[in-house]
Amino acid sequence: MNFKENLKKWVGLDRHTPYVRNYFYMTNMKASIYMSLIVAALEVWMIIRMFHTVATQDIWDKFWSVAEKYFANYFLLLSSGLLMLLYALRALYDIRKLRWLSPAVILMSGAVAVFEVWLITQYDPQTRTGVDLFNYIANLAASLFMTVFSVLLMKNQKDRKWQSLTLMYVFSFVEINFGLIISVNGYAKGEQMLTFLTMELFVICLLTWRPWLGFIVLTFSYLVFYYRISGMLDLSTVGSFKGVVDFSEYSPGLGDGIKINGFTMWLSTLMFCIANYRKTMSQAEKDEDLEAVNAHLSKISVCDELTGIHNMVYFRTEAEKMLGYVTTDKDNSVFLFMDIENFKSYNEKYGFTEGSELLARVAKMIEGIFTGALVSRLSDDHFVVYTTLDDCKEKVSEVSVKIHNMQREVHLELKCGAYKPGPDDHDPSLACDRARFACNSIKKHYNRHFQFYDKKLEEKFRLKQYIVNNIDTAISGGYIRAFYQPIIDTEMGTVCGLEALARWQDPKYGLLPPGVFIETLEEYRQIHKLDREIIEIVCSDYREAADEGRAVVPVSLNFSRLDFELYDVGAFLGEMTEKYNVPREFLDIEITESALTDQQEFIQKTVDSLRDSGYKVWLDDFGSGYSSLNVLKDYQFDVLKIDMKFLSGFGSNEKAAQILSNIVMLTRQLGMLSLTEGVETQEQFDFLRQIGCNRVQGYLFSKPCPKAELLGKIDEGKLNISKEYLDPTA
Ligand code: C2E
Numbered sequence: 105m106n107f108k109e110n111l112k113k114w115v116g117l118d119r120h121t122p123y124v125r126n127y128f129y130m131t132n133m134k135a136s137i138y139m140s141l142i143v144a145a146l147e148v149w150m151i152i153r154m155f156h157t158v159a160t161q162d163i164w165d166k167f168w169s170v171a172e173k174y175f176a177n178y179f180l181l182l183s184s185g186l187l188m189l190l191y192a193l194r195a196l197y198d199i200r201k202l203r204w205l206s207p208a209v210i211l212m213s214g215a216v217a218v219f220e221v222w223l224i225t226q227y228d229p230q231t232r233t234g235v236d237l238f239n240y241i242a243n244l245a246a247s248l249f250m251t252v253f254s255v256l257l258m259k260n261q262k263d264r265k266w267q268s269l270t271l272m273y274v275f276s277f278v279e280i281n282f283g284l285i286i287s288v289n290g291y292a293k294g295e296q297m298l299t300f301l302t303m304e305l306f307v308i309c310l311l312t313w314r315p316w317l318g319f320i321v322l323t324f325s326y327l328v329f330y331y332r333i334s335g336m337l338d339l340s341t342v343g344s345f346k347g348v349v350d351f352s353e354y355s356p357g358l359g360d361g362i363k364i365n366g367f368t369m370w371l372s373t374l375m376f377c378i379a380n381y382r383k384t385m386s387q388a389e390k391d392e393d394l395e396a397v398n399a400h401l402s403k404i405s406v407c408d409e410l411t412g413i414h415n416m417v418y419f420r421t422e423a424e425k426m427l428g429y430v431t432t433d434k435d436n437s438v439f440l441f442m443d444i445e446n447f448k449s450y451n452e453k454y455g456f457t458e459g460s461e462l463l464a465r466v467a468k469m470i471e472g473i474f475t476g477a478l479v480s481r482l483s484d485d486h487f488v489v490y491t492t493l494d495d496c497k498e499k500v501s502e503v504s505v506k507i508h509n510m511q512r513e514v515h516l517e518l519k520c521g522a523y524k525p526g527p528d529d530h531d532p533s534l535a536c537d538r539a540r541f542a543c544n545s546i547k548k549h550y551n552r553h554f555q556f557y558d559k560k561l562e563e564k565f566r567l568k569q570y571i572v573n574n575i576d577t578a579i580s581g582g583y584i585r586a587f588y589q590p591i592i593d594t595e596m597g598t599v600c601g602l603e604a605l606a607r608w609q610d611p612k613y614g615l616l617p618p619g620v621f622i623e624t625l626e627e628y629r630q631i632h633k634l635d636r637e638i639i640e641i642v643c644s645d646y647r648e649a650a651d652e653g654r655a656v657v658p659v660s661l662n663f664s665r666l667d668f669e670l671y672d673v674g675a676f677l678g679e680m681t682e683k684y685n686v687p688r689e690f691l692d693i694e695i696t697e698s699a700l701t702d703q704q705e706f707i708q709k710t711v712d713s714l715r716d717s718g719y720k721v722w723l724d725d726f727g728s729g730y731s732s733l734n735v736l737k738d739y740q741f742d743v744l745k746i747d748m749k750f751l752s753g754f755g756s757n758e759k760a761a762q763i764l765s766n767i768v769m770l771t772r773q774l775g776m777l778s779l780t781e782g783v784e785t786q787e788q789f790d791f792l793r794q795i796g797c798n799r800v801q802g803y804l805f806s807k808p809c810p811k812a813e814l815l816g817k818i819d820e821g822k823l824n825i826s827k828e829y830l831d832p833t834a
């Protein structure tokens with residue numbers, strides 16, 4: 105900042121921001137309340153005192169001459185004080201009811217005005233000075249001003265800044281002028297002249313003035329004061345007191361003492377005025393900065409950074425409020441959950457930045473279509489809307505069409521689930537969950553983009569909630585079981601391994617297959633709890649069987665992608681194999697192809713380190729995803745499990761057989777063992793053996809079953825263990 109700007113700032117000639125301007129305004133209105141209260145109280149007391157003095161002395165003939173000096177001023181001060189108080193209360197606290205006091209102000213200031221007019225008509229230059237006339241006119245103007253502003257107060261309900269400020273300036277003028285009159289009169293009589301100084305301090309120090317304005321007010325009033333008391337050297341000329349007071353004994357003069365003290369007083373008050381201004385200014389600037397930071401924080405706390413529309417914090421708070429209002433027509437409201445199907449592929453093809461841009465465009469587009477509704481991004485490519493039921497389907501169709509139009513080479517499709525809140529629904533999160541559930545139910549259903557949450561879905565949803573809420577109980581209560589399905593060596597027809605498959609034996613719902621709970625546990629990032637439990641059960645079963653002297657075969661375990669994110673799989677396996685003394689080559693790790701698409705480097709390292717630690721890593725469900733062949737290029741596996749859908753077309757579809765034999769050949773060439781899942785018929789088995797598939801698994805041999813049942817089948821000779829796992833000494 106250069107010198108000129110600094111100077112401007114110092115004298116208060118710089119431009120204030122609206123915030124600072126308002127801050128000063130509020131500060132002055134607060135100070136005005138104290139000032140006006142004190143003034144009003146003082147004046148009431150003075151008026152009472154005046155009447156009392158006059159009445160008791162019974163000198164009515166003196167009344168008018170005294171009244172001329174005091175009466176009008178007291179009432180003028182009282183009415184201006186009262187009016188200022190009303191204006192300040194309205195500005196600060198929006199108190200408007202006290203307006204009914206303004207007629208009192210009108211009455212008082214009106215009386216003063218009439219009185220001043222009468223004085224002016226009585227003006228005689230022989231007995232009165234020009235200063236007297238000035239005072240009459242000034243008081244008349246001020247009293248008329250008060251009358252007009254009282255009417256304005258009655259009329260205007262809301263705060264008008266210019267009015268309150270103008271009133272404040274006039275109020276200040278009335279106070280200083282009053283101080284001047286009283287002190288000049290006092291001085292003339294050789295009495296105290298503190299009133300002027302008190303009023304000066306009052307006005308300059310209680311209110312905050314820009315320094316240049318404070319300087320003008322102070323200097324001007326001091327000069328007037330100086331002029332008026334210095335003019336009193338010849339006291340016989342002081343008009344209004346001629347014949348009233350005998351001045352002959354007084355001759356105060358304007359000594360050096362008064363001059364020096366007056367100057368010191370003027371200077372100190374001015375310094376205080378500047379210091380006060382600087383202090384208020386710096387406080388205002390600090391507050392403004394703080395306000396800006398707060399505004400920024402509150403904006404980002406309710407806005408979604410990526411798309412700029414509201415975030416879920418805002419959505420939940422507002423939706424909860426709306427669900428709570430009795431005025432909300434819940435019957436005509438609906439929660440929508442929208443998902444852009446295939447967005448992942450778009451991201452993969454065009455990159456993260458373009459993906460984010462698309463999301464931002466979609467967000468704005470949804471917001472535009474659902475004007476007036478609550479719209480937020482829940483996560484990824486998921487949006488939620490709380491809107492009216494009437495036309496929601498049409499609007500969703502519009503969004504769907506627009507999303508179609510936004511697609512490039514990657515096909516994008518909108519899926520939307522809807523939930524109509526009931527009278528007892530108060531939780532927006534649960535409502536969104538239900539809408540999401542409805543949405544998920546139509547995923548992969550081509551041609552369907554809208555689904556209401558209905559009774560059937562309700563049942564499923566309840567089960568899902570039950571699963572999420574009870575996974576810990578299920579583990580501690582022993583409801584989680586490991587079922588085993590044998591894996592058959594094609595050449596020998598014997599059991600060379602087992603796959604551990606989770607089951608949930610629930611006291612309320614009965615035996616639940618993994619199809620019911622795996623996806624839910626993955627969605628709520630709880631899957632690791634189940635998988636760790638299965639690992640422990642498998643290890644413990646191994647130990648028990650080995651301790652019983654039974655032949656044991658390797659067991660393959662299913663892992664979810666999240667397992668690798670949520671805990672250190674290698675460390676946990678190490679801990680379990682140690683605890684139950686299980687050789688590492690007896691545990692195989694199945695990873696599905698879909699687990700390998702993202703976070704490639706991290707999973708690749710984990711796969712390598714698990715293989716290095718002595719576990720075999722299998723690729724599960726090969727052929728069910730999009731990027732199977734790439735996965736084979738990037739990772740090294742020990743066994744390739746060919747997805748059972750290749751067998752489903754077997755017999756009717758010529759190509760199925762050809763594809764299968766080629767996959768088997770490819771597996772061999774890449775140095776892996778092949779395993780085909782879902783073998784249900786002898787014909788399928790014969791074919792697989794013929795094309796050289798190493799292993800098979802399927803209902804033809806056994807469904808997954810509890811350990812005891814499996815051991816029974818082995819004992820009965822329905823299943824035979826491969827030679828290599830039989831103890832030659834047994
Ligand atoms: P998966 O690992 O591919 O398991 C094979 C699934 O195919 C099993 O279903 C099994 O019962 C079924 N299956 C086996 N042979 C046949 C057959 O001949 N015909 C037919 N139609 N089906 C057959 P299940 O047990 O319902 O498991 C389904 C999926 O759940 C598993 O697929 C696996 O991905 C997952 N899963 C199972 N247990 C666990 C677990 O402990 N952890 C994790 N993360 N996932 C698990």
Ligand code: MG
Pocket residue numbers: 603662694724
């Ligand atoms: Mg598996």
Ligand code: MG
Pocket residue numbers: 724725745747781
């Ligand atoms: Mg599989």
